[in-house]
Amino acid sequence: DSGVTQTPKHLITATGQRVTLRCSPRSGDLSVYWYQQSLDQGLQFLIQYYNGEERAKGNILERFSAQQFPDLHSELNLSSLELGDSALYFCASSVGVQGETQYFGPGTRLLVL
């Protein structure tokens, strides 16, 4: 158990819908990272937050957004969902902004039908 929690574990929804994925970092970690794992794209970095502020963006679609709250939990919002958004979404956390070692949560498996 890495200490990073993610909810829900599984999510099934329809195209065009909007979902919210939630992540709680390890105690004491200030940075949260979101990654997407799909069969065709592999593991890809989406976005990083540090202590409530966005620090880096990767291949994140405009339909996707994220935020980190004062209690340091983070949410990833996916809207106007398409079939291709079906993937495993991981949250990872690290102590500082430099992501010294990132510890991953169990992931949320999203299936868009």
Next chain:
Amino acid sequence: AQTVTQSQPEMSVQEAETVTLSCTYDTSESDYYLFWYKQPPSRQMILVIRQEAYKQQNATENRFSVNFQKAAKSFSLKISDSQLGDAAMYFCAYRSGSGGSNYKLTFGKGTLLTVNP
């Protein structure tokens, strides 16, 4: 941009034997970190080992060790005394250590390791 290449999509090993998984990377940076993560059927991403580029000594964690060849940009993982629980997808990952704003992990495509009893 940095790239990570794992040239072995699949590997197999007999229980109690030793296996080496390969990873090469491309970067123009001198300061960086390399990682091996394990993803078992549960899909959890588990950190196996980490190597700082500035350290010449190869990292070791129990049965797991790396062979870090900085000049060759090679970072292989050796698993000794393989166990059934080692069966998983193994990902090599790169993280920039340079000053900047992005400390994302860049992953290879993974190597699926099968352990035969």
